[in-house]
Amino acid sequence: MKKSAIAGGCILGLVVIACAYKGGTATNDPLTLAEYRKIKAGSSEKTLFAYTNTCRQNSESERAHDYPTTWTCYGADGSSNAVFFYSEGEMFSKSQSGLM
Numbered sequence: 001m002k003k004s005a006i007a008g009g010c011i012l013g014l015v016v017i018a019c020a021y022k023g024g025t026a027t028n029d030p031l032t033l034a035e036y037r038k039i040k041a042g043s044s045e046k047t048l049f050a051y052t053n054t055c056r057q058n059s060e061s062e063r064a065h066d067y068p069t070t071w072t073c074y075g076a077d078g079s080s081n082a083v084f085f086y087s088e089g090e091m092f093s094k095s096q097s098g099l100m
């Protein structure tokens with residue numbers, strides 16, 4: 001096989017990986033400011049996931065149900081985000097940065 005064919009295959013592979021990465025967190029179902037405002041104290045994690053699928057749990061340890069859990073969800077640009085704090089299955093606090 002020629003070196004140019006191998007190089008072309010490698011470049012194509014990198015382009016596919018880059019597109020998959022770009023299409024990841026930022027574009028699946030980003031959280032908007034309007035959706036953020038609808039998520040109220042006392043709501044469940046199920047409510048959060050009804051609005052977005054861009055959330056990542058900050059601590060994935062197997063702890064008791066009443067142990068506080070933090071979720072970070074991302075906006076359309078991939079850098080704006082919201083952080084939701086849950087305890088005993090209910091959201092008790094939230095904050096956001098840059099959501100539109």
